[in-house]
Amino acid sequence: MTTTGISAQSPTTAESPPPRRANPWVAMIAIALGVLIVSLDGTITAVANPILARDLGASLAGLQWITNIYLLAMAATLVLAGKLGDRFGRRTVFLTGIVGFAFASAAIACSPSVAMVIAGRLGQGLFGALIITNALALLRTLFPAEKLPKALSLFASLIGASSAAGPLVGGLLIEHTSWRWAFMINVPIALGSLAVGMLVLPRRHLADPTPFDLAGSILLAAALLPITFALIQAPDVGWTNWIVLALLLVGVIAGAAFIVAEKRAADPLIPMRLFADRSITLGVVLTIISFFSLVGSLFFVLLFLQQINGDSPMTAGLHILPLSIANVAASSCSGWIIAKYGSRPPLMVGMLSSAIGFIFFTGVDPHGSYLSLAIPFTVLGLGVGLVMTSSVQAVLGNAPIEDAGPAAGTHQTSLQIGGILGTAVLGAVMASSVAGKFGIAMAANGVPDSIADELSGDAARAVAQGVTPAPAQAAPDTVTALQAATEAAFMHGMHTTMWVGAGISLLGAVISIGVKRGRVVEGAPSVH
Secondary structure, three states: OOOOOOOOOOOOOEEOOOOOOOOHHHHHHHHHHHHHHHHHHHHHHHHHHHHHHHHHOOOHHHHHHHHHHHHHHHHHHHHHHHHHHHHHOHHHHHHHHHHHHHHHHHHHHOOOOHHHHHHHHHHHHHHHHHHHHHHHHHHHHHOOOOOHHHHHHHHHHHHHHHHHHHHHHHHHHHHHOOOOHHHHOHHHHHHHHHHHHHHHOOOEEOOOOOOOOHHHHHHHHHHHHHHHHHHHHHHHHOOOOHHHHHHHHHHHHHHHHHHHHHHHOOOOOOOHHHHHOHHHHHHHHHHHHHHHHHHHHHHHHHHHHHHHOOOOHHHHHHHHHHHHHHHHHHHHHHHHHHHHHOOHHHHHHHHHHHHHHHHHHOOOOOOOOHHHHHHHHHHHHHHHHHHHHHHHHHHHOOOOHHHHHHHHHHHHHHHHHHHHHHHHHHHHHHHHHHHHHHHHHHHHOOOOHHHHHHOOHHHHHHHOOOOOOOOOOOOHHHHHHHHHHHHHHHHHHHHHHHHHHHHHHHHHHHHHHHOOOOOOOOOOOOOO
16 A cells, blocks of 8 residues: 555545445454553563563663653654554554564564663554554544444453553463563564454545644654653652753743644644643543553552562452453443443543542551452542543544544543653652651661661662661561561552542542533534
């Protein structure tokens, strides 16, 4: 298939329907398999990192870059990926992403060094952005308005289930094979998506010479990259660090310049008219809020399971299973709710359910029963499933088909930003809470004053990750006392982050009141 540049708004541009032997639900197989590999890899790497570090001799900084380079690449290119799909064909860009992601995954699996793993993760982030954004845009094109909520609910449930299953799948593969298979497993799945996609996904006929929004692309990257990098680095170097402040300032200035440039562009990367619809704007805000609370809080729950409880990666994954199951159930049911009542009710209920789940987590104690964690995970999973499906519908369902690519990219970018913000901000909350509690906990558990004075801020940062500091030549009873102090301080910090997550979710429930009532109907205005 040959293609040339084209604006998504040109009347001569159109997606041809899928072949007659196929239907949208068959095309969904290709889309689902593509989304599966990206979502799995978003969380499976955390389980592989410790073993990878041992095999390749990775430093802590190297491990951080393995995670961060993926987030940076995704955040900076999601919106651009949607526009590329609008211009060069969503099928073409989606399948390009599938092929590229498979090659990047294979390169990581065969990597002899940390540097090559980091390069492969960069490729995964770039090609993953092509997959996720154009998967959503394809759904908007393939399904009519009355069937779109059901398709989006399936999409959201797949993302939630595969993300939550990442640690479990990774744990199984690592325990029984090698960390390399945690990445190589993407290759056969990608081949399946490619084979089905080439047969059933709709082709695009292109014929528009409108100049590509190069200035917008550069300014968007110039805004997202420094802000994302600053948020990633802030928990380690401090929010008042001059590099962090400078990066944030550069990002804000570039963001302001991007908005000005988009208003003047003939074919903007993100049409500002999208945000004139309050449901789209609030859908983006609610996505940020949901993932701010979820990713930021669950980061510390996973540390709790492995560092405080001493669970293996596979056992930690089994603890998260109720979250995955509840997420799938809520996402599957929310389609018909949205079709009948619109996005507002499930958004409100989902945010309230998320808040209740976080509140339940504040009662979790170390070494408790499986049920003590299963209940908050289930309630939280129900809330996240409702919010994710409904926020996608609020954004894509209210966007014109010609703006499906930018709308999908904007939604997915907000998801990434929410996760990064949650990890950074709640990480700061955790560090502050632990620093304030650790000294009190050491005194309460009888740690000698000489040892307590020896432990500095570096020790508090280790405690915030669930690691007990080990002073040289400490007596066994002192080590035991330090372990108890670490556990007390960490639990205090984790419970504090859960209260913050609950408060942010309640704020989301209030904001969701502004989302339009009624269901979206193709070609007709939404009911207010």
